[in-house]
Amino acid sequence: MPGWLEVIIRSFSLLVVLFFITKMLGKKQMSQLDIFQYITGIVIGSIVATHVTDLSTQFEYAIIALMVWFFVPFGVELLSLKSKRVRDFTQNKGTVFIQNGKIMEDNLKKERFTTDDLLEELRDNNFFRAADVEFAILEPTGKLNVLPKKENQPVTHKDLGLKPAPEKEPQTVIMDGKALMEPLTNASLNTNWLETELEKMNVSIENVFLGQVNSSGELTVDLFDDMINVPTPSERPLLLASMKKCQADLELFALSTQNQQVKAMYEKNSQRMTEAINAVEKYLQ
Incomplete structure (x- = not known):
């Protein structure tokens, strides 16, 4: 067999084996690696490179070596799931760099981190002053996670005592100019609704690169032709404006009439409309 053909066969075969090994070891292998996974x-990679380029090696040995380096990490992962001691040994523990707003110099030296290294990591987390940080920990994967001081944390709905409207994940209903039936069904919609919404925008589905529906049933699209401007959904703001106008008209009618019975009717309905607006306003904004 020619050498070049053998290289192609070995490369393809080991690529397939490596693909399934990586797939079975899990997504963690492709995201944040601990020490053991880094070594693995x-x-x-060295085994594959050696046995692909060195034709004097036995190809079966490459398969055996890959199987060994599959089952060892796989076994360690299973043990790590069941034992914290094994996890601590193979993955290490996080190291606290800042606690109660104070930098832990001894821990920095332990991890061979300089002050410049710490400041760089803080800047990566959008903190340019160490004094703004309450707590910071270096994870076993090498990522620094930071908790800002309370006064530097963004205000949430909970802080303001507000209860936001529930929102589900958007459904991608159009991709590359084609309607996707499963997301439409998940959103309790159909192709007739989709065609109607596209007609409102004066857009053909063939020109839609991406179309998504939010939890309120509003369709937003991105077109292949970036020169065309597509109007943003306005049904909810218009509905809210109509309800507020109706409430204002009821108040005006109540003020303009001299009939006490009619005035009471208008005031009662105005109050009911105000209650309805207060109940749905957070959903329509």
Whole structure:
């Protein structure tokens, strides 16, 4: 067999094996690696590179070595799921760099972090002053997670005593100019509704690169032709404005009439409309 053909066959075969090994080891292998996974990745890459380019090696040995380096990490992962001691040994623990607003210099030295390194990591987390940080920990994966001081944290609905309207994930109903039936069904919609919404925008589905529906049933689209401007959904603001106008008209009618019975009717309905507005306003804004 020619050498170049053998290289192609070995490369393809090991690529397939490596694909399934990585897939079975889980997504964690592709995101944040701990020490053991980092070593495993290097060794597996070296095995594949060696047995692809060195035709004097036995191809079966490459398969055996890959299987060993699959089952060892896989076994360690299973043990880590059941034992915290194994997790602490193979993955290490996080190291606190800032606690109660104070920098832990000894921990920085332990992890061989300089002050410049710490400041760089803080800037990566959008903090340019160490004094703004309440707590910071270096995770086993090497990522620094930061908790800002209370006065530097963004205000939430909970802080303001507000209860926001529930919102589900948006459904992608159009992709590359084609309607997607499963997301439409998940949103309790159909193609007739989609065609109607596109007609309102004066857009053909073939020109839609991406179309999404939010939890309120509003369709937003991005077109292949970026020169065309698409109007943003306005049904909810218009409905809210109509309700407020109706409430204002009821108040005006109540003030303009001299009939006490009619005045009481208008005032009662104005109050009911105000209550309805207060109940749905957070959903229509």
